[in-house]
Amino acid sequence: xxEEPLPPDETLEAARQLVRAGRPFSAHxxxxxxxxxxxxxxxxxxxxxxxxxxxxxxAARGNQVGADRLFDRAAERLAAFARxxxxxxxxxxxxxxxxxxxHVGRL
Numbered sequence: 001x002x003e004e005p006l007p008p009d010e011t012l013e014a015a016r017q018l019v020r021a022g023r024p025f026s027a028h029x030x031x032x033x034x035x036x037x038x039x040x041x042x043x044x045x046x047x048x049x050x051x052x053x054x055x056x057x058x059a060a061r062g063n064q065v066g067a068d069r070l071f072d073r074a075a076e077r078l079a080a081f082a083r084x085x086x087x088x089x090x091x092x093x094x095x096x097x098x099x100x101x102x103h104v105g106r107l
Contacts (some may be wrong), residue, residue, distance in 0.1 A: 005037035006030065007083035008089045015049065019056070041086055045093070046076035052100055059103070068104045075100040 006014055011034040018027035028050045035046030055070035075097045082093045 001089075003029075005033040005035050008034065008042075010036070012091060015053070019053065023065035024056035024060070025054040028057070039078055041084065042081075044084070045086065045088060045091075048074045048081060049096070051077065052096065055100070055103070064105075065095045071100045071103045075104075 005011065011030055014030045015027040015082070018030065019023065022033035031046050031050035031053060035043055035050060038046055051070050055067045055074060058066035060068060078093050078097045081088070082097065
């Protein structure tokens with residue numbers, strides 16, 4: 001994966017495609033590039049989404065403790081972003097938070 005950040009909308013689409021292809025860690029790398037290049041007020045959005053992807057990776061490896069911690073951190077970070085009222089590029093952040101919380105303890 002390139003370390004060059006994609007524009008926000010392209011970042012979301014690339015991450016979705018990678019997750020659908022069974023490559024959540026690669027999706028994490030795409031999201032990480034965006035969070036490092038993006039404005040500070042969007043950091044919780046991009047980091048939270050990246051944490052979801054790493055949590056998915058840990059879950060796939062059978063690491064329930066690690067996955068639970070990451071899903072929980074991701075949910076908290078994304079909920080904080082949602083409370084800030086920041087633009088999420090059409091992403092339903094509340095739904096992502098709900099799904100992350102739903103996955104805690106489900107391996």
